[in-house]
Amino acid sequence: MKNEKTLVIIKPDGIQRSLVGEIIRRLEKVGLKLVAVKMVIPDNDFIEKHYTIDPEWRRITGEKTIKSYRDKGLKPPHDDPYKITEIILNNLKKFMCSGPVIAMVWQGVHSVKIVRKLVGGTEPFTSDVGTIRGDFVLDSYQLSDTD
Numbered sequence: 001m002k003n004e005k006t007l008v009i010i011k012p013d014g015i016q017r018s019l020v021g022e023i024i025r026r027l028e029k030v031g032l033k034l035v036a037v038k039m040v041i042p043d044n045d046f047i048e049k050h051y052t053i054d055p056e057w058r059r060i061t062g063e064k065t066i067k068s069y070r071d072k073g074l075k076p077p078h079d080d081p082y083k084i085t086e087i088i089l090n091n092l093k094k095f096m097c098s099g100p101v102i103a104m105v106w107q108g109v110h111s112v113k114i115v116r117k118l119v120g121g122t123e124p125f126t127s128d129v130g131t132i133r134g135d136f137v138l139d140s141y142q143l144s145d146t147d
Contacts, residue, residue, distance in 0.1 A: 005035065005105050006112045008119075009050075012099035019136055020102060026132065027106055030114055036105040047093045058085040 008027065010020055024034065040046070062081020065088065069076035078084050106115060120131025127134035 003107065003109050004111050005107045006115050008104045008106055008115060010102040010104070011096065012101060013138075014136070015100055015102060017136070022136075023132060024104075026118055027104075027115070030108075030118065032106040032108040032111055032114060034104060035107045037102065038104075039100050039102050041100050042097055044093055044097065047096045051089065051092065053085070053089065058082055061085050061088065 008023075010023055014020065014023065028034065042050075059081050062084040065084045066076045066079065066081060076084065077087060108114065118132060120127030120133035122133075127137065129135065
């Protein structure tokens with residue numbers, strides 16, 4: 001069995017909504033061990049180091065976003081997937097720098113897979129009930145597109 005470590009970040013909205021204790025409780029409840037925790041107010045450099053963006057990810061994400069706009073009968077802000085992801089990344093940076101975040105390192109057998117299951121899918125609106133995103137996230141890709 002593989003004992004590994006994984007990073008969990010509680011974003012500014014999770015802190016503002018007092019979800020820190022509940023998130024920690026859920027991770028401890030499945031047997032993971034909290035081995036490091038730090039509250040920081042990130043700046044752009046911190047965020048850019050964390051979100052090292054692969055060009056292939058940018059292309060795929062941009063294409064999915066363009067398709068999503070068109071599926072809703074909307075005109076995307078750009079036809080270039082890389083320009084779309086530039087907008088997404090700038091919005092993400094602004095959001096992540098809007099307040100403190102809590103960075104935690106969790107350890108346990110298969111901790112990466114376990115955390116992914118507990119946190120839920122990256123599209124909050126379609127995340128399963130019972131996951132952290134499914135239970136607590138109020139945002140969706142559609143809402144962030146309108147911001």
